[in-house]
Amino acid sequence: MHQIQQERITAFNEALRQQQEAAERRRQLIFTLPNDGGDLEFVEIRKGTLNLNGREIHLAAFRMSKYPITQRQYQAIMGNNPSDFKGDLDCPVERVSWNDAKAFCKKLSQEPVMAGQKVYLPSEAQWEYACRAGTTTKFWFGNSDNDLGKHAWYDGNSGRRTHSVYEKAKEHENFWGLVDMHGHVWEWCADNWTNNTNELPNDGTRLTKGGNSSLHPIRSGLCNESTGNCRASYRGYFSSVDYYFYLGFQVVLVV
Known part of the structure; x- marks a missing residue:
């Protein structure tokens, strides 16, 4: 006994x-960000392999922000809030150009709270790998368009506006703990744009040699898009200086 x-x-x-x-x-x-910016939470993403159009990309481990960067966080670091959909600072920041997003990363990296850790936009491969969370289906939760309304903000349920990233975080969280990887706002990636994904580096880092350095990829879909544009594999692009009410971003830390 x-x-x-x-x-x-x-x-x-x-x-x-x-x-x-x-x-x-x-x-x-x-x-915990300065200037009442609240908490910026990251999720550990383990190393692994992404199958991208029949090609294996081998990614090192990294950390990705759990939610899209919010208006509160952006305002705390940059000193302004460019968003169209104001009223709730926990909504994703939007109307952010690629240059703006890069500037946010640079400035946040210099904040004492980051203790020297460098903040980046995700590469396309990092973004899709994190979005899929080990799955190979159209969405991280499966292939059914009818289920998108349970797990994302899109034109069928959003009222064509953004919402607090915490409002339906439990339902919108994928298997690796990331929220709003489908819909809500387009999310900038760090790469130069290329029409041919075979040009993306085999190690999952961003494409900097080759492609069009004036154009950059966007992923995720947005709150006033149809289901097709919210797929994990869907790609679009804008120029470095474009900013619209649906352009936002997430950030990563290299382990």
């Missing part, structure tokens, strides 16, 4: 230790 009780105590202590370690890892992924 004494041995059984001891084994239970040992098992309990081990479970508690693992919970504490997991909580500490999560804590290390949350950065």
